[in-house]
Amino acid sequence: MIQVEGLQKRFKLSKEHSKNKTSQDARERDGYFHSVESVSFQCQQAEVLGLLGPNGAGKTTTLRMLSTALTPDSGAILVDGQDVVKNPLYGRRCIGFLSGTTGLYGRLTAKENVEYFARLHGLKGKALKTRCELLFETLDMTAFLDKRSDSLSTGMKQKTNIARAVVHQPQVVILDEPTTGLDIMTKQTVLTFIRQLKEQGTPVIFSTHHLDEVDMLCDKVCVIDKGISCFEGDLDAFRTLGRNNELNQAFMTIIREAQDV
Template sequence: MIAISGLKKRFALTREHKKKKSQTDPRERDGFFHSVEEVNLHCGEGEVLGLLGPNGAGKTTTLRMLSTALTPDDGTILVDGQDIVKKPVVARKAIGFLSGSTGLYGRLTAKENVEYFARLHGLKGKALKARCDALFQRLEMETFLDKRAEHLSTGMKQKTNIARAVVHNPKVVVLDEPTTGLDIMTTQTVISFIRDLKSAGTPVIFSTHHLDEVALLCDRVSVIDKGITCFDGSLAEFKTKGQSHELNQAFLNLLTGAAHV
C-alpha cells in the first residue's frame, strides 16, 4: 500500500532566471519554482496506478520523492504504513524504482549489472542465481546477457534496467515512463511483466503518456497538473469525471475543466 498526502517540493530559481522575470508559469514565485504543490494519491495491494499529466506537471519530481532520491519540503509518503520520508533506508529496500535517467555501468554486461545490484541488496549464492535467472527468462534477456551495457539497444537496456530495479523483490514498484522509445515487442514484454507484478499483489505506480497502456493495465489513475493533483481515483471514476469513455478525451476534459482537489 502506498499513500501520498500533501506532497510539496520547490527548487530555488537561478539568478539568471530571476532576472528574466518570467510570468509564464504561476509556480515561479518568491524566488522558487514550486514543482510539486499539493499531490495526493494512493495505490493498494495488487493495484496498478497510472500517473498522468502534461510535460512539466511534476510527475517525475513526485516519483523521485517516492523513491527517496529527493526529500519533500512537506507532506507524507507511507509504504505499508512506514513513513519513508523519516526512514529512507527502509524505503530503499522496499521500493523498486526505474526512472528515465537510470543508468547502467557501460563496461559491465547486462548480467553483471543485474547481479551487482542484487548483491547490493544482500542476495548471494543460490538465491541470487535463482532470482536473476528467473528475471532473465521472464524479461527475455537470454540473447544479450553477455553483452556490455554500452553496446545494448534501447530495448535491451530497458529490460536490464527493469531487472535491476526489481531484483530484490520490492514491496512496491515505481516506473517512470517505462515504455518510452521501445519497439512494440519490447513494450509488450514490459506490459506483461507489470501484469505479473499485479498478479503477485505488488502495487505498481507508473507514469506514461500512452493512454492505451492505462486502459490495459490500470486499476487507478492519478492526474497531476501544474504540481497539483486534479484527479485520483479508479479508472471508472476517471471516465466519469472526465465525461468520456475515451481516455484521451477524458484526460483533456479533466485538465481543461476540472477543479483541483
C-alpha cells in the same frame, strides 16, 4: 500499500532567472519554482496506478520523492505504514524504482549489472542466482546477457534497467515512463511484466503518456497538473468526470477544467 499525503517540493531559482523572468507559470514565485504543490494518492496491494499529466506537471519530481532520491519539503510517503521520508533507508529497501534517466554501467554486461545491484541489496549465492535467472527468463533477456551494456539497444537497456530495479523483490514498484522509445515486442514484454507484478500482489505505480496502456493495465489513475493532484479514482470515475468513454478525450477535459479553476 503505498500512501502519499500532501507532497510538496520547490527548487531555488537562479538570480539571473528570477531577474529576467519571462515564464507565465504561477509556480514560479518568491525566488522558487514550486514543482509539486500538493500531491496525494494511494495504491493498494495488487493495484496498478497510472500517474498522468502534461509535461512539466510534476510527475517525475513526485516519483523521485517516492524513490527517496529527493526529499519532500513537506508531506508523507507511507509504505505499509512506515514513513519513508523519515526513514529513507527503509524506502530504498522496499521500493523498486525505474527512472527515465537511470544509467547502467557501460563496461559491465547486462547480467553483471543486474547481479551487482542484487549484491548491493544483500542477495548472494543460490538466492541471487535463482532470482536473476527468473528475471532474465521473464524479461526475455537471455540472448544478450553477456553483451556489454554500452552496446545494447534501447529495448535491451530498458529490460536490464527493469531487472535491476526489481531484483530485490520490492514491496512497491515505481516505473517512470517504462515503455518510452520501445519497439512493439519489447513494449509488450514490459506490459506483461507489470501484469505479473500485479498478479503477485505488488502495488505498481507508473507514469505514462500512453492512455492505451492505462486502459489495459490500470485499476486507477491519478492526474497531476501544475504540481497538484486534480483527480484520483478508477477508470469508470475518470471517464465520468471527463464525460467521455475515450480516455484521451476524458483526460483533456479533466486537464482543461483543472486549469480553469
